[in-house]
Amino acid sequence: MRTDPGVSASPLPGRRPAGGPFAAGLFAGFLAGGLFLPQGARAAGEDPLSAIGWLSQSVSLPVAPTAPARPDEPPVASGGALPASVATTPLDGPSPDAIGLISPAVSGLPKNLWGAGLSDEISRAILRDRMESLPALRQLFLTMLLAEADPPIDSGGHGQLLLTRIDKLLLIGALEQAAALIDIAGTDTPDLFRRAFDVALLTGNEDRACQRMQAAPGLAPTLQARVLCLARGGDWDAAALTLSSAGALGEVDAAQTALLARFLDPDLFEADPLPLPPSPVTPLDWKLYEAIGETIPTGTLPVAFAWAEIGPQAGWKAQIEAAERLTRAGTIAPNLLLGLYTERDPAASGGVWERVRAFQAFDAALQSGDPARIAATLPAAWARMQEAELEVPFAFLYGAALNETALSGEAAKIAFRIGLLSPHYEKIARTHKPVDEAESFLAGLATGQIAGLRPPDSMGRAIAPAFLAPELSDETKSLIEGRRLGEALLIAIEEIQRGVEGNASGVTRGLSLLRKVKLESVARRTALELMILERRG
Structure with missing residues (x-):
């Protein structure tokens, strides 16, 4: 655990002064006195199929027990009199x-x-x-x-x-x-x-x-969430009383109680070791650790936790690393990363700072409009983006501008590929004069016309049949004929990924499906990424 240098934990509004007599007496009583009872048994119930490990513990609703059937009556089936295999949908109201x-x-x-x-x-x-x-x-x-x-x-x-x-x-x-x-x-x-x-x-x-x-x-x-909300609302006595009652009744486990108690009155537990983070860490756990000044790094947590460190409350390095994760996942706009990369001068060397330094040098060169300066800084910036698998966001930011810059040699070769990874890939391909077979094939993929072009490598040979004579696999053909297009698309995504990892036929089948169902732009962009990005398993 760490707190970024120079960044203090975010204070809670209306926080009561630490070490108050009410809190001290309360916590000392039920922590030292061993008043915990075993976790109370709750009515059995299944989480939704989609429930994920870190989600369900912040807020949840105990399932109400089902009233037992009377001894002289058979239990009523939850699905009514219809067989279990019959699907029913209400006729009125939106789903x-x-x-x-x-x-x-x-x-x-x-x-x-x-x-x-x-x-x-x-x-x-x-x-x-x-x-x-x-x-x-x-x-x-x-x-x-x-x-x-x-x-x-x-x-x-x-x-x-x-x-x-x-x-x-x-x-x-x-x-x-x-x-x-x-x-x-x-x-x-x-x-x-x-x-x-x-x-x-x-x-x-x-x-x-x-x-x-x-x-x-x-x-x-849950009582944990209620305690947090009472404290954030400034009602610290009610929060402490709620926690005390919950601990005595066994409704909050010992680890959570210790963490919440420290959150409510950190001075009381200053000499005690900090409770180890649970596994999995929930967003509520993360927020509590942050509030007591012991922020849990998000790098090893699910990518959703990166959102907690992209704001100004985190250090600059933590913000950049969180934004890189989210940009790589495709869930935030590249402009946010651009803003963070260019916010200030790099604080050190190595790792993320080398990406920042190379990015800033290239961005400044592009702003200057000097082709020689752009050509000198582009290879290093591109190499750093490749290391972090941020090539496509980089292309979204700079692909069009690079296409309008007069470059030659290695810089021109890199700029062409960056342009093909941008939203302007087709326009750039039509205006570019290929210098070799590889560029000709790439331009053909971008325009959807590869007849007569020779694939430059094994990946190109796996891609070509999907653009020359696309054929569906038996599985995806069956799904489409059964009016299950969504599931067929999900399989195509997986088949292409297996192709990246070595099963080339998966690339052919997956791209063929995309083109057959008229997702032509997705098919072309995927084919270009297969050729340009270093994702060969």
Whole structure:
């Protein structure tokens, strides 16, 4: 654990002076006196299929016990008289699963994206790990999660797919997008509210979440969350009393109680060792450790935690590293990283500082408009971006400008490839005069015309059939014929990733599907990334 030099832990508004007599007597009584009882047994209940490890402990709702059936009556089936295999959907009212941020006209995805798929199968497919996918495929996946689409045929208005999509957005670090989905859906259910609460903790909006929590007691916050919110509202005595009662009743475990007690009155525990962070760390845990001045580094935590360190409360190095993680994941705009990289002079050497130094030198050269200076600084900046796998964000920032700069030699070669990774890839390919077979093939991919061009390497040979004579695999053909396009696209993303790792036929099948379903831009950008980025496993 560490606190960045020169950066103090964020204070809590209205904080009561440490070491107050009420808190001291209370904590001494139930900590030293051993008044903990075992964790109270709660009614059995299953988390949603999409529940993730660090999410459910900040705010949750105990499941109410089901009333037992009378001895002389058979139990009533929860699904009514219909067989379990029959899917039902309400005929009136919108389904939460249809909610999205991107219309079909903008996303390029059909309204019946999920078609005849079943909620459980779609959810499992969405939750599979795709963090190592190429940037273009990550963007496609993010679009699928945010797209307006008809609900699965068995949706029933329960919102299972919505929760799955939100949880996956949280897992990949797309907190702003997840918050927007939750806002559209409304936070009037415990499942949605606990996700909104965790987003608020990581983005520094916990005060608003606490106000919402206190205005709607039916959302049933955990006692840990209630203690935090009472303290943030300035009611430190009520927070201490709540914690004392919870500890005595066994509703908060010993580690959480010790951490909350230290948060409420740090002076009382100044000589005691700090409790070790739990595993997994929840957003509430992270916020409490930050409040007591022992910030847990986010580098080894899920990428969503990087949001907690991109603000000014963190040190500059921590901000940069957090922004790099989120930019690499494709969940924040590259401009944020640009602003951080150019904020001030590098503080040291090595690691992230070398990227900052190279980036600043190139940015200053580009601003000067001097081709010689640009050519001198571009190779080092590009090499540093490659090391951090930030080539595509770099291309988004500088691809167009480099295309308008008169360069030659190695710098021109690099600039052409950067341009092909930018949103202007087709225009740049049409105006560029290739200098060798490799550039000719790249330009052909960018325009979708590779007939008569020779692939320069094995990856090119795997890509070419998808642009010359695309054919679907039996599995994806079956899914499309069964009106399950969304699941077919998820498989295509995975097949291309397997191709990157060595199974070249996966590249051919995945790109073929993208082109067959008219996602031509995604197919071209993916093919260009396969050729240009060093992601060969």
